[in-house]
Amino acid sequence: MTSNTNTLERERGILIVLSGPSGVGKGTVCAALRKISPDIVYSVSATTRSPRQGEVDGVNYFFKTREQFQQLIDTDEVLEWAEYVDNFYGTPRRFVEETLRSGKDVILEIEVQGALQVKQKFSEGVFIFLLPPSLDELENRIVTRGTETDEVIRSRMSVAIDEIRLMEHYDYAIVNDHVETACAKIQAILAAEHCKKERMYPKIVQWMDEVN
């Protein structure tokens, strides 16, 4: 056996899609995951929503006008896009494709319509739905966050019910009761998905050929 066959080379990274109703804790869980799994790359979305206090262009989102967003769609620069409670949101295509090609895992934090579009293009992606412990707790979290008006909160709660109905299209559901537990579950899923992928590496087939 030659020595270079001892190295398992990573192929494409894994695409993780995390969805869940507004206020369930997607942003909080992603921020915690970033600290404990710094190798996962986060895709920054484009949106027509106005920045919240403290949000930075290019870090939280790429903030766009409607015209600019429409141009991204027209020039096929978004992998998926959706209208959510009167604003547009979309995933920049090139960054995701290049990062996956470089062997790194990428996480998209996106709503359900967009996730279903991604599923058609990347059926091998890992689709995770984050659930609240209860609907009351969901409302409590979105109200406590204090970033939306009462009217927007009502719209988001009504969309939440429709989104939860579509969770059957996801591979995994995780209840975000505690942030640390939710992160540990995502890490476990990702580790298991890497094991599945590694089983398929041609290098391993090559080892077996050499052994026989």
Ligand SMILES: Nc1nc2c(ncn2[C@@H]2O[C@H](COP(=O)(O)OP(=O)(O)O)[C@@H](O)[C@H]2O)c(=O)[nH]1
């Ligand atoms: N389809 C799609 N949804 C996105 C994208 N980026 C963010 N979203 C989703 O849009 C919804 C609203 O996001 P936002 O206004 O930041 O509110 P928050 O998730 O409650 O903090 C959430 O469900 C996000 O996950 C994207 O690129 N594409």
Ligand SMILES: Nc1ncnc2c1ncn2[C@@H]1O[C@H](COP(=O)(O)OP(=O)(O)O)[C@@H](O)[C@H]1O
């Ligand atoms: N496991 C949790 N337990 C209690 N509060 C949480 C938990 N996860 C998130 N939160 C709180 O809920 C609110 C909404 O979280 P956020 O991450 O902004 O949600 P999303 O990104 O899904 O809209 C925030 O105030 C956050 O601190």
